[in-house]
Amino acid sequence: MNGHSKFTPLIRMGAILLLILAAVTLLWTVVSTLFLPLSGVEKERRRLVKPLPRSYRIASDKALRKPVVHPRPQPRESIGSLTLQAVYKGPQRSVAVIAKGNKSYVVRLGEELLGYRLKEVGDRYAVLEKNGHTYRLVIKETPLGKATVSVPGPDAQAEATSSAKEIRRDGDVTIVPKTLIHDYTKNVDKIWKNIGIVPQKRGNNIAGFRVRFVKRGSVFEKLGLQRGDIITAINGEPIQDLGTVMELYRSSDSLDELSITVKRKNSEVELNYEIQ
Numbered sequence: 451m452n453g454h455s456k457f458t459p460l461i462r463m464g465a466i467l468l469l470i471l472a473a474v475t476l477l478w479t480v481v482s483t484l485f486l487p488l489s490g491v492e493k494e495r496r497r498l499v500k501p502l503p504r505s506y507r508i509a510s511d512k513a514l515r516k517p518v519v520h521p522r523p524q525p526r527e528s529i530g531s532l533t534l535q536a537v538y539k540g541p542q543r544s545v546a547v548i549a550k551g552n553k554s555y556v557v558r559l560g561e562e563l564l565g566y567r568l569k570e571v572g573d574r575y576a577v578l579e580k581n582g583h584t585y586r587l588v589i590k591e592t593p594l595g596k597a598t599v600s601v602p603g604p605d606a607q608a609e610a611t612s613s614a615k616e617i618r619r620d621g622d623v624t625i626v627p628k629t630l631i632h633d634y635t636k637n638v639d640k641i642w643k644n645i646g647i648v649p650q651k652r653g654n655n656i657a658g659f660r661v662r663f664v665k666r667g668s669v670f671e672k673l674g675l676q677r678g679d680i681i682t683a684i685n686g687e688p689i690q691d692l693g694t695v696m697e698l699y700r701s702s703d704s705l706d707e708l709s710i711t712v713k714r715k716n717s718e719v720e721l722n723y724e725i726q
Contacts (some may be wrong), residue, residue: 529566529578534587539571548587617672624673624723631725634669644668648670650680658682658713669718674721676714683711 511532535547535554545561546568557568570577578585618625634640644665653691661679664670682689685708708723 529585529587532564532566532578532587534576534589536569536589537574537576539573544571546571546587548576604644619671620724623724625724625726628725630669645670645675647681656689673723674719675712678714679719681710682711682713682718685709686711 463631531550533549535549537546538544542654546557548555548563550564555563557563559568559571561568563578566578566580566585568576569579574589576587580586616627616630616704645668646662647659649656650660658680660679661681663677664675706725708725710721712719713720
């Protein structure tokens with residue numbers, strides 16, 4: 451596996467997280483169908499009984515043997531309902547993006563999610579702990595294929611236009627209803643049909659995200675995004691790594707206002723949003 455394919459889920463998830471914040475959390479659950487990570491869960495095996503020293507075994511043979519009552523084994527818990535979408539392991543912070551159903555959570559190292567504590571973050575896995583048991587979530591990729599562009603039919607186009615009408619302008623601020631946000635986070639397919647982004651890198655570091663296309667008349671055009679835009683900062687904080695984006699997402703549920711900085715041609719543009 452080459453370097454590009456190794457980090458594809460991480461870069462994809464970073465793009466997804468950024469879009470959620472940039473588009474007022476509309477894009478959080480975006481996952482391209484070509485790169486949608488599947489997740490496997492494997493329980494870490496532990497050797498519960500260590501072999502006794504030979505000297506101890508000889509002494510034990512001379513002692514009276516008492517009947518041993520073995521406790522009834524407890525049923526093992528399953529976390530098959532949890533899937534690992536992405537991980538970020540950095541010098542200052544390590545986080546994992548874990549999904550349950552259609553909702554995703556950004557969990558820091560040492561924090562708990564649904565009773566499971568995030569114990570370890572690796573390159574493509576995360577280890578959770580609960581009730582003395584450890585569980586390993588692993589990111590798995592589907593084979594990469596050629597990208598295709600699907601053209602939405604008349605019904606989908608009409609729906610996108612109707613959704614865009616719910617967004618309105620008040621001076622230099624874009625007003626976005628919360629109901630629209632919830633609708634898009636539950637219907638991922640609506641997102642990638644209307645916008646596409648790729649990471650913008652400076653050397654080996656991420657310096658933002660470039661908008662590759664925006665469908666005319668879509669919600670994202672109404673949000674002020676244009677083809678060729680490079681999203682460089684959120685609420686004044688430069689995008690320097692995927693961890694920054696993930697940390698910002700943690701507070702997205704409580705956001706009432708949001709601003710993003712976009713490099714457009716040779717100038718910077720501030721896009722301001724208000725959630726009602």
